[in-house]
Amino acid sequence: MPVIDVQTDTDALTLTITAEFAAPVERVWEVYENPRRLEKVWGPPEYPATFVEHEFTPGGRATYYMTSPEGEKFGGWWRFETIDPMSSFTFEDGFADAELKPLDGMPVSQNRYVFEATDSGTRAVFTSTYESAENLQKVLEMGIIEGASAAINQIDDLLAA
DSSP: OOEEEEEEETTTTEEEEEEEESSOHHHHHHHHHOHHHHTTTSSOTTSOEEEEEEOOSTTOEEEEEEEOTTSOEEEEEEEEEEEETTTEEEEEEEEEOTTSOBOTTSOEEEEEEEEEEETTEEEEEEEEEESSHHHHHHHHHTTHHHHHHHHHTTHHHHHHO
16 A cells, blocks of 8 residues: 555644555656546545546646535635646645535645655655644535545555556
């Protein structure tokens, strides 16, 4: 399984997931750059994602929804801040309503995804920072660790296909 470590830091308001992939950085990076590939691994297997927009440029936006086994849709949005190709990107991440507009009253996180080459492939560190301990706790109670880990753990299989 790619996820090798998960850390929460309530003082720093962060959730950090570290993963190692059996593929070069370029192949892992392409998963996040290409919405058709990203939707195969964004969200747990039983909640497949559909990206409606994905403008992977600084200032660009992405909107998506995940569909539950019962057909219920859960929206989300990103606003890309920085992109250092093959190395890292930062973005704001939030929940969205049925029209994929930001949902008031739900946590928004600042994210930094970092990728580095290793002897066996790629190490990725996914760090999410929340505005408050309450918001971090809310997403933890919603199952973010389990959902994000299940999503990330799909990447090796996608790259092997």
